Amino acid sequence: MTATAPVKTEYEAVIGLETHVQLGTATKIFSNASTEFGADPNTHIDPVVLGLPGTLPVLNQKVLEYAVKAGLALNCQIAPYSKFDRKQYFYPDLPKNYQISQYDLPIAEHGWIEIEVAEKGKEPYTKKIGVTRLHMEEDAGKLVHAGSDRLAGSTHSLVDYNRAGVALAEIVSEPDLRTGKEAAEYAQELRRIMRYLGVSDGNMAEGSLRCDVNISIRPKGTEKFGTKVEIKNMNSFNAIQRAIEFEIERQIRCLETGEPIVQETRLWDEGKQVTKSMRSKEGSSDYRYFPEPDLGPIEVSETQRETWRSELPELPAQKRHRYAEQYGLSAYDARVLTDEKSTADYYEATVAAGADAKQAANWLMGDIAAYVNANKLLVSDLPLQPQDLAELVNLIEAGTISGKIAKEILPELLEKGGSPKAIVEAKGLTQISDPAQIEALVDELLAAHPTELEQFRAGKTKLQGFFVGQLMKKTGGRVDPKLSNQILNQKLKG
Amino acid sequence: MASIRELHSQLVRKERSAVEIAEAALQRIETLEPQLKSFLHVTADQAIAQAKAVDQRIAAGEEISLLAGIPIGIKDNLCTRGIPTTCASKILQGFVPPYESTVTQRLAEAGAVAVGKTNLDEFAMGSSTENSAYQTTANPWDLTRVPGGSSGGSAAAVAADECVVALGSDTGGSIRQPAAFCGVVGLKPTYGLVSRYGLVAYASSLDQIGPFSRSVEDTAILLGAIAGHDPKDATSLKVEVPDYTQFLKPSLAGIKVGVITETVTDSPAGQAMQAALEVLQGLGAEIREISCPRFAYGLPAYYIIAPSEASANLARYDGVKYGYRVEEAETLIDMYCRTRAEGFGSEVKRRIMIGTYALSAGYYDAYYLKAQKVRTLIKQDFEAAFAEVDVLVSPTTPTTAFKAGEKTADPLSMYLSDLMTIPVNLAGLPGLSLPCGFDEAGLPYGLQIIGNVLREDQVLHTAYAYEQATEWHLRQPAL
Structure with a gap:
């Protein structure tokens, strides 16, 4: 055959x-x-x-x-x-x-x-x-x-x-x-x-x-x-x-x-x-x-005809191209952000207020989109204004708060609006990024957990996660994650 | 036979009340209707109420318009709120419009007293009122003859003094031909001068509402009241409406009158026109012969264009929403077919079929498009003519009124009675008919005066001068 x-x-x-x-x-x-x-x-x-x-x-x-x-x-x-x-x-x-x-x-x-x-x-x-x-x-x-x-x-x-x-x-x-x-x-x-x-x-x-x-x-x-x-x-x-x-x-x-x-x-x-x-x-x-x-x-x-032409807004395809070129966004991001004009307008206003284009995009397409979709809203309906979102992005960028803290205060911002900076200050949520302060915190932590420290040093390196968790718990997640990891690493190794 | 001005002065001098005038008209209607059958529906209660309102205004010392208290007949293809409007068709039996036509609205605001809805050929299709589903109107000059059509009811009512003035509609001659047959004045205005809102459409690009009266002056007054832009009609022209009576002067010095060569014959109607030309010349008009070579093609072009538009305009009468519907139809198609088969008369069906055929795929170019080209050529003939003269004249109809039943078996011979009037509709021009003599049987001849676009002033001027120089308009039918 x-x-x-x-x-x-x-x-x-x-x-x-x-x-x-x-x-x-x-x-x-x-x-x-x-x-x-x-x-x-x-x-x-x-x-x-x-x-x-x-x-x-x-x-x-x-x-x-x-x-x-x-x-x-x-x-x-x-x-x-x-x-x-x-x-x-x-x-x-x-x-x-x-x-x-x-x-x-x-x-x-x-x-x-x-x-x-x-x-x-x-x-x-x-x-x-x-x-x-x-x-x-x-x-x-x-x-x-x-x-x-x-x-x-x-x-x-x-x-x-x-x-x-x-x-x-x-x-x-x-x-x-x-x-x-x-x-x-x-x-x-x-x-x-x-x-x-x-x-x-x-x-x-x-x-x-x-x-x-x-x-x-x-x-x-x-x-x-x-x-x-x-x-x-x-x-x-x-x-x-x-x-x-x-x-x-x-x-x-x-x-x-x-x-x-x-x-x-x-x-x-x-x-x-x-x-x-x-x-x-x-x-x-x-x-x-x-x-x-x-x-x-x-x-x-x-x-x-020309009067009416002059009244046309920037159209979705034009926006997609511009977002890729001007903001360096991926085709996917550009597409998602331009799908609704109100989202695109919001995004552009956020960037214009000083937010990093990529970070602003991530926020809008991530947590904010999830909230908006779940509540059947348009981004433009939110009490959170573009300049407030820009402020939030910049607080993270400047190291004033961590991304984690930002996500924590987001629900309040989405529901009530307001200045992220004011909320952070009022609640004392500012990030701890002073190395000396972190070192002191880490020392305290190690002193409080001698057993775990010993086990770590004996080779149970998985326990690093335990110390990170404890440090976060102790500070309400306010320590600079990168810096504290670095310091913890050093101190753990002795 | 009082004119608008005479009645107006009687009213303001309180010699007669509007109610008395209305009652007199209603009385005359009651006396004459059994033989004439001009009206499909007499609105006596409404007329008396309108007349009372006028009397109250007079009593209150208010100024009233010339038309206030004047009895008027309304062709039954004009929608009147709360009053049956049938178009003399069985298919609109029981239809009561929830809205008012613009013209009747304007007349009501002027205080005119509407005495009833006048008979017509079904959906304004015909030249004798014999196509009415309800009754045939008699010609007041000879009750065995037709009053012309389609606005035969309005023409007869005015001729018989059942009302002072009346409204008609003219698609191919439906005002001028019955005006000629009944010995009254009838004017079809420039297309777009009078709003068509509320006029049940026959052929939308040709239909135009206009006045009937016993004098040129009354027509001028009525035209002034109904003309003018209406935002509800996209084809209505944005023009200022003058007081048309200011143009009514006895001398025709400086006026150039063209005789349409193609309408000149030595028939009795042709001879009546020749005599009228001599009168016009005597009034100072310069007479010239003007050829409109495509004039005769108007008739065939019209019988493509008008039925084509009608076939679409009349598609809405399907039994679904209003008017006549057959009982116990089996299916939707069955309901449509039987409703329309029973609801429409034969002339209406004939025109729906002609129009449907002319617009069908494969025939459109040969019929509808070609007819539109002929229409353009006819317009061009008129444009050329009006570069030479101020007004054109022709006999309104080839003959005087014919006998009832004489032409019903032969639609083509019936169509020919509109030969002279149709080209005027195709070109959208104003055309007026007024009496210009009587035949041996005592039936009136009509003289048609055609003007250039929006030159109702010149048409009315010429008509008025002729009327004042002759005595035809003073004759009255013996009823």
Whole structure:
């Protein structure tokens, strides 16, 4: 039996994302109704939202501003002239049975973003992902199927139009993504950018950020696209990654067993961790788009565009690069610190107040992050101010207190804020770093434990730990650890 | 047949109260409605309440606007808070808007007394009111004939003195054609001059609300009250609204009037226009012939663009939220299909189908896009014409009012009655119709006066001078 196993074909996935981001304006895209999430059904509605006969849409100018800023942040070209169109289809959650959207002249096109992909056991890398377009549109309402927890089996359906007319930016990526991890990173980076801009909270659980995945596979090295499948219903970045990973394997299995891959929409089942066929897409729907006659053209002058551009904050990718260069942080640290703008702002303020960049990073990513996460806070919510954190870092740096003492007073600082220096002084926690004072303490200690000293000198060197512990106990951990170790060492050896 | 000014002076001189005026109008409505059927809904209680409020202001010595206490008819495609608004369609049976259209709001603030909602062709689609799901309005000059449409109820009500003035809407001639058929003045303003908020949309890029009255002056007064920017309508123009009555002067010296060559015929309507031209010339106007070569393409372009927009505008009537819904539908699709099959009349369905077809993938370029290009060409023709003249004239309609039932079997011949008026909507221009003679059967002819964008002043000026020089407007239907 010398037959060689057939060479296994390697496949690659071709993935694009369609992301709907709810723009966080106080009122809806075409009316003054509130956009607040979580209200009683059909309370954030008005005649315009319901598309009652005779009502007319008027564009919320804040939506345009947010969309242009988002487009600029995604490195898009902003259309000086664009328009709205009607996308027509019948569905009870769509009050007018057409959605006001943008078809052939979107507000922003031809952009890209940079993502950083760090997978366990693999070399981290950055990658540019193309952004085909960003356009504005109105959200639909929500159907609540009653009598069952899903559409199948439900006895009737209720419509809640609170979400109808909430402004959306639909962001379409180029098919540049190759793995589930890359897709999840791309979605997270989009979320980060939107949050930095303040144009969306990107809350996936509340539906402020929703991703649909288009995915096909092909033998590595080939150009031709495989049959495309759409996946919906992923409620977290993790779900996006796992749905794609599942789907890649499923499609490979199809190819290898000769089962056809059908062009269809599949739903991610979070419980079972599988994708399931929802409906096949035989040919695309005809939405009968035409220009929305109730709204004039959207014109964005160069002056307006540049004003909005000048208002953009430093974006996450820019910050990551700067943190690596300016602060000498690792890619990992830079990524963690820039994930939330409020954390990055806090960090930068701490460094600006004189803290060592690396130490400040360690504190923020360590004990402080643990506290903030456990209490579901933002760093910016803390009573502890950046200058106080800087003071704490500097107290350690100057040898005034030990790291241990710093960790001990941290809970109080996190809860109540205040000056670390004042607390240290008030509590007499200043570090003992006078060699003479330490020598005296060590002498006292050795005198008090003659047995242990003898055993040590007889070769039981493990007892050094005992003496360190005793010394710490005696001083409440205030002795300079390095210096006291040195002195203890000397004295123990006699 | 009193004018706004006459009634106003009677009110301020306390010769008549607003309640008396309203009661007289309501009385006349009650007498005439069995034969005319101009109104779908008479709002007697509200009218009396509004009139009382006006009387109280007069009694308190307050100054009142010209329209205060004036009985007015409202086309039933204008939303009125708390009052049924049906668009003469079964699908909106029972629909009571929780909001007020901008124009009726402005009129209410001016103190006008709304006496009722007038009949129309369903969703303003038609030229005779025969497409109303509820009733066909009769022409006051000959009850066997149609009043024109779609604003036939408003035109007939004004002609029959059931109200002093009325509001209509005009998408392809729906104010001017019935004005011509009923022998009254009707104006379609420049697109965007009057807010469309609360006007149930037929074809959004063409729809415009305008006045009906028995005199040019009354139209000028009513226009002044409804025109002007509205933040609720993104297509409404940000312009200052002048007092249009200041432009009403008897002489036309210095005014250049263009006759659209393509509308000149030796038909009776053409001859009526020729006679009117001589009057205009006699008033000092300079008359020129102006060619608008693409004028005739307006009709086919309109019957692509308007149904396309309508097919989307009318998609919302699905039985889900308001209006008519079939009982006991099996499925959602079944409910949609049967609701719309039963709720819409045949002309509305025809236009929804035409529009849906024209916008479908593969046909869009050949139909919708091409029609929009024709629209641009027609605009260019008008622009060229207005470089030469101040106003353009044509017959409003090719014929006088036709018999009820005469054209219902042949939609295309019905469409042709809007041949002269449609290009004006496509170009967004102001157009007015006023009586310019009567045929042998005693039916009025209409003269259409078209102005450049926002030149309602010149249109009203020309119309007023002509009206004052003739006596057509003094004739009254024998009812």
